[in-house]
Amino acid sequence: MERLKKAAIITRLIEMLRQRGSWCGETHIQKAMLFLQDMLHVPTDWDYVLYRHGPFSFDLRDELTALRGDEIIKLEPQHPPYGPKVGVTERASYVQGLFEKTVREYEPRIAFVADWLGAKGVTELERLATASWVTKESPSMSVAERGQAVTKLKPHIDRAEADLAVDAVDKMADKVRSLVH
Template structure:
């Protein structure tokens, strides 16, 4: 995907997440972009690794900084919640130039915003880590994947890990059922 298309998709994702109640801090965007790329196969150009709070892309973090520098996004702080990213007028102009790209991936963006928009960072970490583990060990059952999550993230309880695995399995089933994976 070209740089401008990547940015337009990110801006559309941020707007859609916000419409569904997301704070849209960097953690929210990181986890939603991970699902966008890996679960729905939208070809955004970011590589993810397992990091402190689940899957993380240093490339995406850099891109968000570039987008702020170019005036596509601005950081807005609101005590006591911390900073959130908001699209600017320049960002809106980019989206207006990229309507075909945004429309091409609109179903995937909408699906993930619906599933993740109301989640806090703790839930997003659990879910994204559960999906990361599922990708690494697709043949393992829910119990084994939940134990793997706890091993990677000891602060996540086994019950929470099991719930995250089941929720992610539901996401996967729904993506397959609705044929939401990008072609």
Template sequence: MNEYQRKAVLAKLIGEMEESKSWCGETHIQKTVYFLTELFPGDLNLEFILYKHGPFSFDLRDVLTEMRADDLIDWRVKHASYGASCESRPMAKELIRKFAATVGEWDGRLQFVARCVSSGTVLELERLATALFILRKEELSEGEVPKRLVELKPHVNLDDARHAVSEVLDIEREAAAIAG
């Protein structure tokens, strides 16, 4: 996958997130792409670390900056009390059309993560993405994960942590069925 194929995939994902009524802030994009890279390993080549509010990729931030430079996306404040949201620019459709074959391969996966993940609140996405990060990166039993989540995110209570882990496991099962 070359860099513009990758940008086409991400542009399509942002379009799917808009369709799913996601707020499309940077956090929403970060967490949704994190789920995409973990559930459907491919060659997006984005490294994630645990940052202020869960998994975060500085590589992805750079790619989003490039996409803005390419006029594929822009940031716009939709509401005075909220942060900026990402919106697709007309050029994004052109790029997606140009790389229709690549985007077509990713379509089902993109729709899945946009539907399952992207419309959550920032707080929900932090819980879910951090739970997935622990499940994938730390050698803990499923039962130990909620406690670890609370350790990492003390503002999350144990019940919410348990619920987040359970939800992530459901998403993983559904994703496995799609990946076939």
């Protein structure tokens, strides 16, 4: 997918996350985009690696920086110790207008992810994204085995919370099937 089409999707995602009460920092965008790409098959093709707080795309981080440079998105500083929120500028509407068909095609999927993740904090996002990562890598494993794999990768995640995250990812995947197909 070409860069400006991705920008249209990213900016629409930011708008929808914020509408649903998301803090909408970079972590929220990173994890929401992971689910859009991997679970809902939005073809953004970001490369993710397992990193400090779960799956992370350095390519997406670079693109967010470029979008700031192009004045399509902006950072809204918050009082310490909180990091900035990400917002869109007027240029985002212009970019979305250029790719109205693309935005319209993927908007139900973007809304689904925004509804599911919008109100969640970064700790829960890390658990869910890591559970999704493990599920993608080992789909035939049981919930308990995947929960154990999550805690092995991220020892600070409690085993019960890891199992709940795996179960939540499975339930979302079931709901996604009707949306994507």
